[in-house]
Amino acid sequence: MEDYSLGLVEGRFADIVWQNAPLTTAELTKLCEKELGWKRTTTYTVLKKLSDRGLFENRGGTVIVRMGKEDFYARQSEAYVDRSFQGSLPGFLTAFTSRRKLSGEEVEKLKKIIEEQE
Amino acid sequence: MMWWVMLESLVTGLLNISVQAAVIFCVLFLARAVFSLCRIPKKYACFLWMILFARLLMPMQPESPVGLWIKGGMPQSFVENSRAGRGNAFVPGELKGVTDGNMSGGSRTPQLGTSDIGILERLWKTEAANGAGELPGAARRILFLVWGTGCLGFLLYGGVSCLLLKKKLLCSIRREDNCYLVDGIPTAFVMGVFPPRIYVPSELEGEDLDYVILHERTHIKRMDYLVKTAAYLMTCIYWFHPFVWAALVLMSKDIELSCDEAVLGRLGECSRREYANTLLRLSGGKRYFAGVPLAFGEGDTENRIRHIVRYRKPVAAAVAIAVILLSGLAVVLLTGRPEKQPDALNTNAVRSETSIAQPSVTQGNDKSIGENSFNSVNSRFPEPVELPSGHTVTVTGDVYHIMISIDGEEYRMADLCDSVNALMEIREFAEYIVVDGHVSPNASYYGFYSTESKHWVRAYTGALLTWDENWHTREDPIESVIYAEPFDDQGVIYDWEGNRIAVLGLEEEYIYGLKRVGDDITVTIVDYAGKSRELQFDFKDSLRTLYHG
Numbered sequence: 001m002e003d004y005s006l007g008l009v010e011g012r013f014a015d016i017v018w019q020n021a022p023l024t025t026a027e028l029t030k031l032c033e034k035e036l037g038w039k040r041t042t043t044y045t046v047l048k049k050l051s052d053r054g055l056f057e058n059r060g061g062t063v064i065v066r067m068g069k070e071d072f073y074a075r076q077s078e079a080y081v082d083r084s085f086q087g088s089l090p091g092f093l094t095a096f097t098s099r100r101k102l103s104g105e106e107v108e109k110l111k112k113i114i115e116e117q118e
Numbered sequence: 119m120m121w122w123v124m125l126e127s128l129v130t131g132l133l134n135i136s137v138q139a140a141v142i143f144c145v146l147f148l149a150r151a152v153f154s155l156c157r158i159p160k161k162y163a164c165f166l167w168m169i170l171f172a173r174l175l176m177p178m179q180p181e182s183p184v185g186l187w188i189k190g191g192m193p194q195s196f197v198e199n200s201r202a203g204r205g206n207a208f209v210p211g212e213l214k215g216v217t218d219g220n221m222s223g224g225s226r227t228p229q230l231g232t233s234d235i236g237i238l239e240r241l242w243k244t245e246a247a248n249g250a251g252e253l254p255g256a257a258r259r260i261l262f263l264v265w266g267t268g269c270l271g272f273l274l275y276g277g278v279s280c281l282l283l284k285k286k287l288l289c290s291i292r293r294e295d296n297c298y299l300v301d302g303i304p305t306a307f308v309m310g311v312f313p314p315r316i317y318v319p320s321e322l323e324g325e326d327l328d329y330v331i332l333h334e335r336t337h338i339k340r341m342d343y344l345v346k347t348a349a350y351l352m353t354c355i356y357w358f359h360p361f362v363w364a365a366l367v368l369m370s371k372d373i374e375l376s377c378d379e380a381v382l383g384r385l386g387e388c389s390r391r392e393y394a395n396t397l398l399r400l401s402g403g404k405r406y407f408a409g410v411p412l413a414f415g416e417g418d419t420e421n422r423i424r425h426i427v428r429y430r431k432p433v434a435a436a437v438a439i440a441v442i443l444l445s446g447l448a449v450v451l452l453t454g455r456p457e458k459q460p461d462a463l464n465t466n467a468v469r470s471e472t473s474i475a476q477p478s479v480t481q482g483n484d485k486s487i488g489e490n491s492f493n494s495v496n497s498r499f500p501e502p503v504e505l506p507s508g509h510t511v512t513v514t515g516d517v518y519h520i521m522i523s524i525d526g527e528e529y530r531m532a533d534l535c536d537s538v539n540a541l542m543e544i545r546e547f548a549e550y551i552v553v554d555g556h557v558s559p560n561a562s563y564y565g566f567y568s569t570e571s572k573h574w575v576r577a578y579t580g581a582l583l584t585w586d587e588n589w590h591t592r593e594d595p596i597e598s599v600i601y602a603e604p605f606d607d608q609g610v611i612y613d614w615e616g617n618r619i620a621v622l623g624l625e626e627e628y629i630y631g632l633k634r635v636g637d638d639i640t641v642t643i644v645d646y647a648g649k650s651r652e653l654q655f656d657f658k659d660s661l662r663t664l665y666h667g
Contacts, residue, residue, distance in 0.1 A: 007301020008320030009289050036291045046289050107398060110423050114394045 006072075012036060013046050014069070017056055021065045028063055125262060132265075135174060136359050138187060142170050142451050143361040149447060150368070153440060159432050160376035160425070162440040167369035168345070169448050174352045174362065176452070185453035265358065272354040283309065287317055296338075297331055305400065306330045308343045322400075329381075329396040336380045342373050371418060375425050382429055394426045505546045509569055511553075513541055524551060524567060531555065534574060535563040547585060548595035550575070554583075566596065580612075584632045591636075600639065600657075602629045611641065620660045622653065 006014055016031055017023075023031075025047070032043040047063065050056050055067050067075075146166045153163050179187065287309075290300040296313060299320040306318040316334040318327065337343060349366050356362040382390055401419040499513040512523040517539050520531035531538050538555030542562065545552045549570050555563040557579065564583045566576040578601050586598030599614035609622030609629055622629070624643065630650060631642030637657035644650040 007289070009291050009299055009301045012291060013289075038291075042288050049289075106420065110394075110398050110420060113423060113427055114391055114398065116427075 009036075010046065010050065013043075014050060014055060014072075017047075017050075017063060018065060018069045021056070022062050025058060025061055025063060129258075129262060129265070131177065132356070136356065139170060139173060139356070139359060140361050141186075142173055143365055145447065145451060146170055146365070147368075149443065150372075152443075156436055156439065157430070157432065158436050158440045159379050159429075160372050161379060162437075162444055163372040164345075164369065164376050165444050166447070167349075167365055167372065169444075169451055170362075170365050171349050171352050171369075172448075173452055174356060175348075179454040180452070181455060182449055182453035183455055184450055185455040186450050187454040268357045269354055272357050273351075276350060276354070280309070290317065290320075293318070297334075306334055308334050308337050311344065311347065314338050314343050325392060326396045326399060329393055330400070332384070333377060333381050336377050336384070337373075340377065340380065342377060346370065346373065371421070374418065375422060378422055378426050379429055382426065383431075387429075387431075390426055390429070394423050397423055397426070499541065499544065503544050505544075505551065507546055507569070509546075509551060511544050511551060513544075520555075522553060524569075527572065529574070534565050535577065535579070538563050548589055550596065564601070576614075582629060582632045584634055587633075587635045598634065600632060600634055602632060602641075609641075609643070611639070619657060620655060 013032065013036065016035060017028065020027070020031065025044070028047070029038075029040045029043045032038040033040075038046075047056065047058060051058060055065070055072060057064050057066050146169060150163050150166055153166070179185075286303065287298070287300055289302075290298040293299050297316040297318060299322075300317045301320050303317060303319050306316065306322070308314050308316055316331060316338070318330055318334070322330055346369075349369060353362050353366045378393075381393065385393060397419060499511075502510050502512040504510055509525055513520065514523070515521045515531075518532055518536070520538065520541055522529045522531060522541070531541070535555060535557070537557045540556040541553060542556050543552070543554035545554070547566075549568055551567040551569060553565045553567070555565065557563050560581055561579060562581060562583070564578045564580070565574055567573070568575045576596065578599070580601040580603050583599065583601035585595065585600070586592065589595035589598050592598055597614050600611055600619065602609070602611050609620075609624035609627070610618050611620040611622070611629070611632070613619045620639075620641075622641065622643070627643050627645045629641055630644040631640075633640040633642075634657070639655055639657055639660075641653045641655075642650055643653060
């Protein structure tokens with residue numbers, strides 16, 4: 001199944017390509033450095049990732065669009081978004097939330113606790 | 119060989135600290151419950167756990183009179199109960215029969231230099247080494263390898279999961295300062311040390327984003343990321359210790375709660391509902407979480423929300439109690455104190471029964487001295503010693519706090535030689551009073567006090583020391599002193615100035631007795647099976663051989 005979801009960061013990158021394509025990879029890395037503060041390698045990695053998903057293509061140093069912005073978002077709304085995080089967070093990081101998802105029941109209970117606060 | 123000695127002291131050191139850590143954990147766990155009951159902010163609970171991790175971090179223990187630990191590693195009661203099992207004859211108050219049985223293991227093992235480790239620490243180490251010494255070498259090696267593999271395993275796990283995570287963070291953009299938006303991470307966190315960076319899921323927006331960033335900023339300000347990393351490293355070293363893992367988990371929880379408190383302090387209490395709602399949204403919403411393995415944080419959200427809702431600014435009294443309790447616990451749990459001065463009457467009673475259970479090498483010394491028929495006092499000096507020349511020597515105190523009083527003038531043994539833990543002999547020799555202090559099973563300290571100049575004039579550290587029986591005929595008797603060093607595998611004998619007068623070239627044998635009559639020196643040599651032989655040589659001849667031959 002193809003992945004028709006973009007994270008915010010990927011979205012920003014995709015916007016740059018959609019707006020400027022076709023453009024050379026050199027131009028793209030320059031733009032990304034300016035707009036996103038990315039290193040060359042980061043740009044290439046993300047470009048490769050999105051090309052694998054069928055959005056763009058790097059044809060001999062020129063980046064071309066294979067799926068337009070409207071087209072992509074139209075498909076995205078149809079696809080079920082399941083963003084999974086492979087690999088766990090090391091225990092010694094100070095993470096914001098617990099890594100266990102609360103059940104609907106628990107959420108209701110906690111909502112009540114918050115509401116009851118004077 | 120050296121390598122194994124170091125390794126053994128490392129392993130025994132770890133075990134020693136582990137025993138303490140278990141006790142400290144239990145105390146801290148209770149204290150934490152008390153803090154909770156008294157509604158003391160979680161900030162102080164975090165400090166509680168730091169006491170435990172501080173103990174794990176310290177190789178040595180500072181001293182204080184109120185410390186829970188007897189210097190050397192165990193709580194008071196523990197030491198008293200187990201003293202009978204201690205492999206050292208020179209702890210006062212011990213019964214001879216028990217100690218003799220334990221002598222065999224430690225006394226023949228070459229020891230590390232006495233100056234670099236505190237003597238009681240050495241006692242404890244020797245004891246534990248004796249215990250470990252019963253294990254065959256292969257078993258010890260396997261134990262060490264298991265421990266080492268575990269350490270490396272946990273360190274690697276931490277390192278690798280960080281690297282993997284770092285790869286995921288590639289696709290990020292900087293939002294402001296040290297704060298980055300990242301696609302596809304389940305929750306915000308702080309990573310890195312120099313400098314720490316905040317990574318926030320890119321889906322967050324509005325109020326949620328602000329609260330999350332504030333929370334993570336507070337972590338950085340409080341240096342929680344450093345504390346957690348340090349605690350994790352300690353846990354890697356003590357990975358075999360369930361209480362250390364428990365402490366890590368509990369501390370992580372307390373750190374989060376305490377960070378929430380700090381955030382509320384900055385937000386003002388009216389925002390607490392919004393803050394709690396953010397927490398709930400991020401934990402409950404399907405958007406951010408899926409497929410993440412269960413970790414320690416289970417049930418955290420509920421606790422945190424309850425804590426946020428209930429949190430009140432603490433009253434000054436509660437804070438004061440917390441601070442006092444904390445500093446008290448830190449001092450009591452982290453420091454060791456010198457062994458208790460035993461009650462005078464009791465020790466005397468025991469002492470008179472205790473003959474000197476001296477280890478093999480020094481026993482040789484006794485013998486030569488006995489034969490020399492000098493004025494020696496062969497007990498533990500319960501009463502002032504009247505020397506035939508009329509001088510009085512009084513010995514008080516214990517282990518490291520031995521005080522010697524000669525004709526009313528007080529001297530601290532530790533000032534003369536800080537490794538001496540018991541006085542074995544007080545002898546008279548010409549104008550000198552010679553005290554023989556026990557340093558280790560293999561080494562003795564000999565201090566020479568001149569009754570004429572009223573000063574300590576010379577000191578020797580060796581296994582054996584004797585002097586010319588006919589010292590009366592000499593102009594300066596002290597020049598007739600000869601001694602041998604402990605477990606010197608060459609069998610070197612020195613004169614009073616430390617010049618070599620003979621090198622016996624021993625193998626699998628050691629010097630057991632020294633006797634000198636005029637220039638005739640008799641050395642008793644014993645092998646490890648206990649067979650002894652005697653070697654005789656002339657003082658003048660040996661000098662000639664050494665310097666001219």
